[in-house]
Amino acid sequence: MATEKVTSFQLALDLFKSQSGPLLVREFEMTSLEALKRSIAKIERKQATERRLQNMRRLSKFVDIMERHGEVIETLLNTTNLLGFVWGPMKFLLQVASSVSEAFNELLDTYKIIGESLELLESCNGLIDGNPLVQRAVESMFHDILEFHTTAVAYFRKPMWKQVFQATWSTYKAKFGPVVDSLKRHRQVFGERLTFAQLEEIRVEGIRSADALKKLRNDETMRQLRDIQCWLNSADVASDQESFRSVRSCNTHAGTWILRHKIYCAWKERIAESMLWVNGIPGAGKTILTSIMVEDCLKCYQSTIWFYFSDLIPYVFEEMCRKGKRAFSSEMIAKELLEVMMRNSGQVCIILDGLDECSKIERKKILQWIRLMSGHPQNRDSSDSTICILVSQRDAITSKTLRDIPSLEITSKDTRDDIYTYIRSRGSEVQKKFQLSDESTKAMVELVMEKAGGMFLLAKLVINNLYCQVSPGDLYKELNTKEIPTQLDQAYERILNNIPEEQASRNHAVQLLSWLVCAKRRLQWREIQGAVSIDLEAEDVDFEGRQWILDSRDLCDSLVEVKTDGSLELVHATAKLFLIRTNFIDVKQVELKMASLCVGYLALPGFETFLPDESVADLIGTGYYAFLDYAACFWSSHLQEGLKRTIDRKEAMMLIEVLSKFLESHYRHPAKEINIPSSAYEVKRRIEEHGPWSTSEKFLNAFASTQNQISCFTQDAATNECLDIPDVITRIRKILEKTASENTANGRGDSRVLYSFYGHRLYKCPRMSCEFFHQGFETVQQRESHLSKHDRAFECSFPECYRATIGFSSKRQLEKHIADNHERKAREMHSFPSKRAKIALVCRFCKEEFQDTRAYRIHDCTGSSPKRPQNIEATDKSSTRGVEATTGESNSANSHWQGPGLLTVDEIENMPHLGKKEKVAHKEFVRNLWTVLNDSDRPSQEYETAHTRLTLLSQRLRDVQQAYQEPQLALQQQEQTYDTQVEQQAEWVPWNKVQHFSQLLSSIQERVLGLTFYPPPDMANELVENWVADARLRYGKALQKQEEAQTQLSEFDEEIERRQSQGDMSREEIQGYVDRRRAIARISEEGQEFVQRFTEQQETFKALWRKKVESGEIVFMPSA
The missing domain is CATH 3.30.160 (Double Stranded RNA Binding Domain)
Known part of the structure; x- marks a missing residue:
């Protein structure tokens, strides 16, 4: 049993060492208790000079108990230098977290709880060696401490943990919960007489609670992830990777040569630079090679750029919430999110394919940013470095930007074996089809190999084109050496020329290619069949009469490929460019035709709301709604693209007619005013170039609400303010689901017909911005589970x-x-966040409120004011006449009266909380009062008035002095605890008294001066300097306000602890403490709120300045 226990603890220790890394482990092993105490003292001195002490006495109990019992526990656990893995992580965590008050406070609280859990070890001193029950509990406690340190070190060692602290800490802190709860349960072992069975029951209950908490946390994380995925609206690269893997399945060894290439191996082993540029001619197979490298890197690295980082989901989710409900479209935000995620995720491997498909401007931006992020770390073994592979063609921009990094060029020699294997395999199929001899087949393979020139795509197009010939004569004609293409454009042209000359077939082929070029997402073959079945003139969908009998291969030869999910796409990006470049397809015209098709389709009678359910069910069975999902989602996008050119009058009239009919069928008046974007007005202007349009205002609302629907990720993505299309879709889908369910239950074969029209995944998400609006699920339970992540x-x-x-x-x-x-009312935002009104100071005698501290200190509440306390008993009215009391000064020769306890001029001079001007005013006032006391008879009214005033002033100034000196006394106590010498900061100015930047704390000044301030872009140059100066002052005051409030909270907590230790606190007293602490906490929140608002404002200004630079309006960004 002992061996098992030791082994269990040793495994946990080994896990901690492996996750911490060799450098940290060595540092921890070398850390002693003395080193920890020196570090604590240093942190405390720094916090004291910055006036943000945080009651580090919370560490004392943990440190003291560990110091006394450490050696015994090391012997029990059979582990040498165990305390090094207590002092070392503790020192590391305190040093790293000390710069952020909230994080530091959380650590102190956790160590306090652990210390209290260990406290009962004191009562078991002597039982540890001989009591197996106590030994097991001790082992479990140290296992929990080790687990806490493992989790905390993993969080605080992230390079950019400060940037994500506010968003991620609450989630990460929850991981400490089971550890802390477990430590609390261990106290039962020491405080009660428990059996082994009871101890096991406690342990099992702890595991059960931890598992339940973990499940809740995972569920919330998945909900956040679903929202983030909808917001980002990113490409489904995982599906693409699966498709590429399927392509390679026929020859699993194809492309693996790149994994053995010396340049790739040097990059992977981090011997060379952090970046690698893999380049080759178009069609060389770069994308398939990329998928091979992705698989290889997935085996070696824990993180890749397209795999979500679970620890950072709360941070990305909060950023999503702050940016609003619109779909993600900001380049600046994308860069910031990527930077934070990459720098906080240890080793990151980025593999980026298709750079050459971006525009020149975008390509240059991407390359510059990638180079900046990858950098050139001195240590290639660094766990925090980023390595990257860029895959593209070799062009001027890329070659210039990447000229100094390793380059792996894909040559014909590299791809020869793979191309030969593929051609030989496909050649055997050609041989079988045309009954060729072995010699002819061999000659054909060698000829294609020769003409391919190392281009895998060209070889594929040529051999597939040969297979598609309809007669041996046509095959031999194609094999004529003069006819075999040697360039991709030649191959594409040859394939287009081979499209059947029949007018109908050729028109269908052109239509299919046009749709694939302009489609906003991949189209399924059943959707294409549904689209061609639409007859707008007859206002019908005739699937049976209008569908294409030929498939995509028959129509377009090898230009079109069918993916594993049944969707269609062009064989390569170069095919799309060829079709556009040669004007084979007029993109703008096709976009407009697709828009008209979508809108006209949605205006058909089958989408009317008054249509009975039975009629809808009948139409479902004919494939009437096969094109519904695509048309409803993308009609506005096609319309916007199609109207980027000028249209003639005929096109305009036809478009107005179909749009008017669409609006007549589906428009509804919005409940609130719709925000119309400029893009909608531009579309309307294009349509109305040939004359006014009576329903144009309705169109603006419908267009804007549809664009909003497809670009937001909240519940709005399932509704439309101005169109009833979402309601129509919901109704049709419900009837479709019901019909399919009834067919399945009754065993009818009609379900297969439905599947041919609508696919097998009938249960779909109602949000148009979600990918599952189109993809759907196979069961209703899967759909409901998905929706729960949205809701x-x-x-x-x-x-x-x-x-x-x-x-x-x-x-x-x-x-x-x-x-x-x-807890407080939200205030309006101004150019700077508005300041909160100062908390009034209330005199406890006259109840008068003061906004100014100085006025409060010197005010007179005993004069003719109606608030004057008439019955205040003077302090010690039986006092005798004394000496040296004429003016309250010790050097006065003709002193007359003196009341013990009354304020003197010398005492005022020694009050540290008063400024010079305040001291002069108070001394003058006290002298006058003492003059009255010395010159008046005791029973007189003058004497009583002067005595009362001096009594009240004495009490008030001494109260303020005591409040001022309490933090100093607390500081002295802490100095005695840790034997530290704290240097008092001279001339400290509180945040609400700061008038100039130089009055801020030096640490605050350094932080502010290290920032770049971006003024409003439209501000006149002569005003910028003053604006920046004011911005620095306000921002610095907010930071100091936040830190001072945190310091006050720590001091106030100490005061509460002292008062609680005395006992007998009344309910009113407790409530008073709660109210005072809440008021201080609000001050801290206000400072934090200002910093947050100002940071958001700066992000906006920075983006506007960047646009000016990119547009050429200015040359440099401001650097104030």
Whole structure:
């Protein structure tokens, strides 16, 4: 049993070492208790000079107990230098987290809890060696401490943890919960007499609770991930990778040569540069080689750029919430998110294919950014470095930008074996079809190999073209050496020339190619059949009479490929470019025709809301709605693209007619005003160039609401303010699902007919921005599970809050959000965030309120004011006349009266909380009062008035002095605890008294001066300097306000602890403490809120300045 226990703990220790890395492990092993205490003292001195002490006495119990019992526990656990893995991680965590007050405070609280859990070890001193039950509990406790350090070190060692702290800490902190709960349960072992069975029950209950918490946390993470995926609206690269793997399945060894290439191996082993440029001619097989490298890297690296980083999901989710509900489209935000994720994810491997398919400007931007992110780290073995493979053609821009990094050029020699294997395989199929001899087949293979010139795509196109010939004569004609293409364009031209000359077939081929070039997503063959079955003139969908009998291969030869999911696409990106470049397809005209087709289709009678369910069910059985998903989602996108050119009057009239009919069928008046984007007005202007349009205003609303629907990721993606199309789709889908379910239950074969029209995944998401609006699910349970990840029904009632849009998945989360964020009324934003009104100071005698501290200190509440306390008993009115009391100064020769406890001029001079001007004013006032006391008879009214005033002033100034000195006394206590010498900062100015930047704390000044401030782009040059100066001052005051409030909170918590230790606190006293702490916390939140708002404003200004640079309006960004 002992061996098992030791082994279990040793495994946990080994896991901690492996996750920490050799450098940190060596540092931890060398850390002693003395080194930890020196580090704590250094942190405390720094915090004291910055006035943000955080009660580090919370560490003392943990440190003291570990120091006393460490050696015994090391012997018990059979582990040498165990304490090094306590002191080392503790020192590391405190040093790293000390720069962020909230993070540091969380660590201190956790160590305090652990220390309290260890406290009962004191009562078991002597039992540890002889009691197996206690030994097991001790082992479990140290296992928990090790687990806590493993989790915390993993978080705080991330290079950019500060940037994501606010968003990720609450999620990451939840991982500490099971550890802390486990430590608390261990106290039962020491405090109660438990059996082994009871101990096992406690352990099992702990595991059960931890598993339940983990499941809840994972569920919330998946909900956030689903929202993020909808927001990003990124390409499905995982499906692409699967398709490429399927292509390679016929020859698993194809392309593997690149994994043995010395340049690739040097990059992978980080011997060479962090970047590698793989380049080759078009059609050389770069994409397939890329998929091979992706698979290889997945085996070696924990992170890749297209795999989500679970620890950073809360950060990305919060950024999504802050940017609003629109779909992701910001280049600047993309760069920021990628930078944070990459720098916080250890080793990251980026493999980027298809650079040459981007525009020159975009290509240059991508290359510059990739180079910046990859950098040139000195240590190639660094766990935080980023390595990258770029795959593209060799062109001027790419060659210039990447001229100094290793380059792996794909040559014909590299691809020869793979091409030969493929051609030989396909050649055997040609031989079988045309009954060729072995000699003829061999000659054909060698001829194609010769003409391919190392281009895998060209070889594929040629051999497939040969297979598609209809007679041996045509085959031999194609094999004529003069006819075999040697360039891709020649191959494409040859394939187009081979399309059947029959008018109908050729028109169908051109139509199919046109749709594939302009489609907004991959089209399924059944959707294409549904589109060609639409007859707008007859207002019908005739699937049986209009569908194509020929398939895509018969129509377009080898230009079109069918993917594993049944969708169609062109054989290569160069095919699309060829079709556009040679004007085989007029893109703008095709876009406009597709828009007219979609809109006209949606205006057919089958989509009318008054149509009975029985009629809809009948139409479903004919394939009437096969094109519905695509048409409803993309009609506005095709229309916008098609109207980027000028159209003639005939086209305009036809378009107006079909749009008017569409609006007549589906338009509904919006409940609120629609925000119309400029793009909608541009579309309307193009349509109305040949005359006015009576329903143009309705069109603007319908176009804008549809664009919003397909670009947002919230519940709005399932609704449309101005069109009933989402309701129509929901109704049709319900009837379709019901019909399919009934057919399956009754065993009828009609389901197969439905599947041929609508696919096997009939249960679809209602949100148009979600990929599953089109893809769907095979069962209703899968769809409901998916929708639960979307739904966040508990929305914040504060309209200005981003959670009013995103919502929460539970009522408890909503309540916590409101408590944390909306305790006070939201204020309007100005050019700078507005300042909160100062908290008034209230005199406890006259109850008068003061905004200014100085006025409060010197005010007179005993004069003729109606608030004057008439019955305040003077302090010690039985005092005798004394000496040296004429003016309250010790050097006065003719002193007269003196009341013990009354303020003197010398005492005022020694009050540290008063400024010079305040001291002069107070001393003058006190002298006058003492003059009255010395010159008046005791029973007189003058004497009583002067005595009362001096009594009240004495009490008030001494109260303020005591409040001022309490933090100093607390600091002295902490100095005695850790034997530290804290240097007091001279001339400290509180944040609300700061008038000039130089008055800020030096640490705050350094932080502010290290930032770049971006003024409003439209601001006059002569105003910029003042604006920047004001911005620095306000930003610095907000930072100092935040830090001072945190310091006050720590000091206030100490005060509460002292008072609690005295006992007998009344309910009113407790409530008073709660209210005071809440007021201080609000001050800290206000500082944080200002910093956040100002940062967001700077992001906006920075983006506007960047646009000016990119447009050539200015040359340099401002660097104030």
